[in-house]
Amino acid sequence: MELVTPAIGLVFWMLVTFSLLLVILKKFAWAPILTSIKEREETIENALSQAQQARDEMSKLQSQNENLLAEARSERDSLLKEAREMKDKIISEAKSAADEEAKKLVARANDEINKQKQAAMQELKKEVASFSVQIAEKLVSAELEKSEKQQSLIDAQLAEFTKN
């Protein structure tokens, strides 16, 4: 029975001690400790969220960079393409111009040749005429000697002439 009978003195001192302990610990221990823990937790949480933010920003920057790079690359490609087209155009233009020029030259050369040919023909005709005159002269003179001979001469001359 004695064990389960609370002693008044112990109750009194327990009440005093525990109340004091509660007040003192609350003021000087629990409040600062719990505040510190909370502050630290907040610090850690902030640091973590900041790190997350930084990471997000980083990946954003990275994707931006990639976009920029891709843009630059496509621009370069289009520039190159343009340049190539330009080159091809210039070359083909130059080619066609050269062709035309060549054609013109050829035409002119042909003209010249024709002209020359015409002139040569003219000359030839003149020559032929003079030959004919000469032949005629010879024929006339041979007729004077022998009519037979004259005949063979004329034939020979004519054959030669036609050969020419």
Added chain:
Amino acid sequence: MRIPSFTALRASQATLANSIFYVLLVVFFTFVSPLQASHIDEELAEDSEMDEKFEPGRMILEHVSDAHDWHLWGHTAIPLPVIIYSPEQGLKIFSSSRLEHGHAAYEGIRLHEGHLIWEDEACTDGLYDLSITKNVMAMLLASVFLMLMMIRTSSTYRKRAGKAPRGFLNLLEPLILFLRDDVAKPSIGKKADRYLPMLLTVFFFIFVNNLFGLIPVFPGGANVTGNIAVTMVLSVIVFLTVTFSSNQYYWKHIFMPDVPVWMYPIIIPIEILGVVLKPFVLMLRLFANITAGHIIILGFFSLIFIFGAMNPTLGYAVSPVSVAFTVFMSLLELLVAFLQAFVFTLLSAIYIGMAVEEHH
């Protein structure tokens, strides 16, 4: 109550040390008693007579009960102040050494089986014993220890603000965080922060006193948390906290429960009983667990002397077994020291949570 053998262990460790000294007293009772040399002969005669006839029940009860001095070894004890108040004679303060363990009376006061009584009337009527007893002293020492430890810890926090915990903080912080995140917050909810200082104080008070109770020598050894007065005050504090923080839902649940009206005559008395029963069980659980632990360890220890009284050889033969069991129980008590502090705090938190809950 739930695990009496476990709880008994830890109190018994403290008692174990005491009982070791008690045994030393038995063995060396013929030698010195420096503090109370004046009455040594008379007491020696009595003690030797008593010690020859070993009474385990009496020895165990002496060790789990409160005392007016702090027994160290042999006949050496630290006298503690006796404070007595009576309406007729007022306040009296003197050293417990004046009472000479019941062999002498001082200012009309006499010690009888651990209690202070009026010498003339042999009764305690109108006598209020507010002495600093062994338990009060042990409780004060533990409280001072707790205060120094916690205040130092809080100053460390201030000094190392924003840095990682180091050293001793690594031991305390998990406990504090455990109580905050796993005991207070799930049980009480949003208002947990308001009750946290109280719960922390209750937990650490019980825990430190439990551990001090396990130390066999001087600053420990007292059965503080195994004393019904101590657990009663603790549970009354919990009861008052619950009652004063309760809202209308709590009382509605008691006086207008969600049952058919014809059941009210049965339910309402049960609910009202429950309000008182909860702290009452808190009180009993802590008291019974810790005291039972002390008793079991002392019981194992007594086996040596019970068998030794039959035959000295038998006593020696039993002693290794007894010591092994006592050590085992003491280790178990270390677990119980934490467990009971935790259970008390957790149930307090749950009761507070029930009182402040907003709706069902």
